Amino acid sequence: xxxxxxxxxxxxxxxxxxxxxxxxxxxxxxxxxxxxxxxxxxxxxxxxxxxxxxxxxxxxxxxxxxxxxxxxxxxxxxxxxxxxxxxxxxxxxxxxxxxxxxxxxxxxxxxxxxxxxxxxxxxxxxxxxxxxxxxxxxxxxxxxxxxxxxxxxxxxxxxxxxxxxxxxxxxxxxxxxxxxxxxxxxxxxxxxxxxxxxxxxxxxxxxxxxxxxxxxxxxxxxxxxxxxxxxxxxxxxxxxxxxxxxxxxxxxxxxxxxxxxxxxxxxxxxxxxxxxxxxxxxxxxxxxxxxxxxxxxxxxxxxxxxxxxxxxxxxxxxxxxxxxxx
Amino acid sequence: xxxxxxxxxxxxxxxxxxxxxxxxxxxxxxxxxxxxxxxxxxxxxxxxxxxxxxxxxxxxxxxxxxxxxxxxxxxxxxxxxxxxxxxxxxxxxxxxxxxxxxxxxxxxxxxxxxxxxxxxxxxxxxxxxxxxxxxxxxxxxxxxxxxxxxxxxxxxxxxxxxxxxxxxxxxxxxxxxxxxxxxxxxxxxxxxxxxxxxxxxxxxxxxxxxxxxxxxxxxxxxxxxxxxxxxxxxxxxxxxxxxxxxxxxxxxxxxxxxxxxxxxxxxxxxxxxxxxxxxxx
Numbered sequence: 001x002x003x004x005x006x007x008x009x010x011x012x013x014x015x016x017x018x019x020x021x022x023x024x025x026x027x028x029x030x031x032x033x034x035x036x037x038x039x040x041x042x043x044x045x046x047x048x049x050x051x052x053x054x055x056x057x058x059x060x061x062x063x064x065x066x067x068x069x070x071x072x073x074x075x076x077x078x079x080x081x082x083x084x085x086x087x088x089x090x091x092x093x094x095x096x097x098x099x100x101x102x103x104x105x106x107x108x109x110x111x112x113x114x115x116x117x118x119x120x121x122x123x124x125x126x127x128x129x130x131x132x133x134x135x136x137x138x139x140x141x142x143x144x145x146x147x148x149x150x151x152x153x154x155x156x157x158x159x160x161x162x163x164x165x166x167x168x169x170x171x172x173x174x175x176x177x178x179x180x181x182x183x184x185x186x187x188x189x190x191x192x193x194x195x196x197x198x199x200x201x202x203x204x205x206x207x208x209x210x211x212x213x214x215x216x217x218x219x220x221x222x223x224x225x226x227x228x229x230x231x232x233x234x235x236x237x238x239x240x241x242x243x244x245x246x247x248x249x250x251x252x253x254x255x256x257x258x259x260x261x262x263x264x265x266x267x268x269x270x271x272x273x274x275x276x277x278x279x280x281x282x283x284x285x286x287x288x289x290x291x292x293x294x295x296x297x298x299x300x301x302x303x304x305x306x307x308x309x310x311x312x313x314x315x316x317x318x319x320x321x322x323x324x325x326x
Numbered sequence: 327x328x329x330x331x332x333x334x335x336x337x338x339x340x341x342x343x344x345x346x347x348x349x350x351x352x353x354x355x356x357x358x359x360x361x362x363x364x365x366x367x368x369x370x371x372x373x374x375x376x377x378x379x380x381x382x383x384x385x386x387x388x389x390x391x392x393x394x395x396x397x398x399x400x401x402x403x404x405x406x407x408x409x410x411x412x413x414x415x416x417x418x419x420x421x422x423x424x425x426x427x428x429x430x431x432x433x434x435x436x437x438x439x440x441x442x443x444x445x446x447x448x449x450x451x452x453x454x455x456x457x458x459x460x461x462x463x464x465x466x467x468x469x470x471x472x473x474x475x476x477x478x479x480x481x482x483x484x485x486x487x488x489x490x491x492x493x494x495x496x497x498x499x500x501x502x503x504x505x506x507x508x509x510x511x512x513x514x515x516x517x518x519x520x521x522x523x524x525x526x527x528x529x530x531x532x533x534x535x536x537x538x539x540x541x542x543x544x545x546x547x548x549x550x551x552x553x554x555x556x557x558x559x560x561x562x563x564x565x566x567x568x569x570x571x572x573x574x575x576x577x578x579x580x581x582x583x584x585x586x587x588x589x590x591x592x593x594x595x596x597x598x599x600x601x602x603x604x605x606x607x
Contacts, residue, residue: 018444018445018448021445022445022449029457029458029461030461032461032462033461033462034462034463142585142588142589143581143585145584145585145588146533146580146581146584146585146588147577147580147581147584148537148540148541148544148556148559148577148580148581149541150541150544150559151559151573151577151580151581154559154563154566154573154577155574155577157566158566158570162566162567256447259447259448259449259450259451260450260451260452262450262453263450263451263452263453264452266452266453266456266545267452267541267544267545270544270545271563281453281456282545284460285456285460285545285546285547286546288460290460290461293456293457293460293461294457296453296457297449297450297453297454297457300450300453301448301449301450301453303450304448304449304450305448308448
């Protein structure tokens with residue numbers, strides 16, 4: 001596994017470089033914003049009292065040259081100090097840490113669902129190419145591409161929660177029910193269904209289209225003909241030979257799109273009142289709480305990098321050749 | 327160069343693309359004649375609040391403040407199309423310039439530009455757009471700039487790939503030998519030959535830009551002076567139990583517009599890259 005470990009290490013180095021770039025970008029965003037950087041850090045102009053703004057100026061050395069300020073800023077971030085939210089009177093990191101688990105559950109479940117269901121549907125479409133099942137999957141994919149995800153979320157909750165009353169329309173758990181153990185897990189899972197499906201739908205469509213195209217391409221290659229000539233069963237050819245090769249570009253794209261998926265959670269969590277980082281972003285926008293917003297930008301970027309590492313591992317599992325070729 | 331009639335024949339062979347074009351023309355007409363069809367400010371109270379669809383003075387109903395939904399959709403079409411087109415143009419300017427420089431020069435320039443592109447592809451782009459618009463206060467300009475800043479990387483990659491492959495072609499080598507300047511070669515020789523895939527991507531990007539704008543205004547980050555579809559859905563979200571029509575109709579407007587643009591994009595792809603279209607079966 002040496003090759004894979006090396007690849008992994010090089011990815012980590014790259015991830016660190018990207019993180020530093022994002023921290024620097026955050027710094028310049030605060031300084032490029034219209035108005036006094038201290039005011040920007042304190043939240044909406046006028047909301048902060050003079051004493052706090054002066055304290056911020058001293059703390060960040062805002063009268064010093066820009067490069068010195070950058071040094072102070074990066075130093076603070078490295079120590080895990082993401083700043084202080086004047087609005088909420090708490091350190092930004094504390095606020096984020098509290099909301100992180102809910103977002104991780106939502107995005108990871110949606111990511112796995114999108115990959116699994118997308119590949120399954122794409123395979124189905126490729127195997128039944130030209131039939132009604134294939135056209136149906138293509139049409140659904142086209143519609144999913146064109147529909148804003150927050151609107152899908154609203155429509156699903158209008159139908160399944162308000163009309164049919166099957167699923168809860170919002171929230172993380174039933175308030176005041178006081179479930180524990182398995183009952184609590186089941187309760188959260190029921191609340192998770194609509195947000196996860198909404199978030200996963202677009203990517204499911206995207207991976208289904210990609211899997212279909214990729215499988216149709218691989219299907220005509222020589223080694224598949226060989227497999228057929230050997231007399232292998234159709235299902236074995238599809239799963240072991242065609243799919244295993246066709247899935248590689250899908251995993252690559254899934255890694256690239258991870259950022260969009262994480263960003264989409266802002267909209268989904270807003271629609272379903274899911275108490276994660278995305279919902280926090282919406283609240284921070286309403287309150288113009290820039291410190292929290294920049295913290296969210298950093299944390300979601302770290303999440304994307306983790307998702308990318310996850311797809312790298314997946315890629316390595318599916319394609320053992322990666323050890324030699326990379 | 328392809329003849330015009332060939333182009334139309336190839337485009338028209340794709341039935342979906344023709345349908346998309348018809349829908350798109352209808353939406354453009356709606357946007358252009360919005361003030362004629364629905365005179366008056368879409369923000370003004372036009373009728374009683376919470377009027378259901380098919381009411382006497384509000385075909386698609388009214389919202390919680392008595393604003394006409396149909397009027398909002400017509401005026402919102404302007405904003406959506408305007409932002410979709412201008413932000414795509416801006417993204418094209420950034421993406422194609424960087425991609426062209428990377429692909430043409432290769433080596434260290436290429437490395438540096440591609441690292442930069444990769445950085446922007448890793449960043450969760452919607453989060454960056456939200457941060458940018460929130461910090462620089464929402465207006466048409468900041469929204470267009472934010473969408474362009476998060477959308478250019480795929481265009482840069484595409485332009486780079488085109489330039490890389492065209493750079494080694496004989497006509498480019500000939501231009502180099504005749505002593506043409508780099509700028510001339512990039513603009514007059516390579517760019518015109520790499521336009522087809524760029525046009526196709528740009529048409530699809532207008533669609534994504536419209537979705538992005540609607541998402542921003544859904545979160546309350548739209549231009550406060552411009553009526554937009556995302557804003558209408560965001561504002562009506564809390565009363566969806568009592569008044570479904572306030573969020574359903576603007577949503578349908580977005581779906582139709584984006585779908586039409588995607589269909590037209592696929593038609594353009596068939597017409598401009600005929601080899602690819604045929605091999606796809």
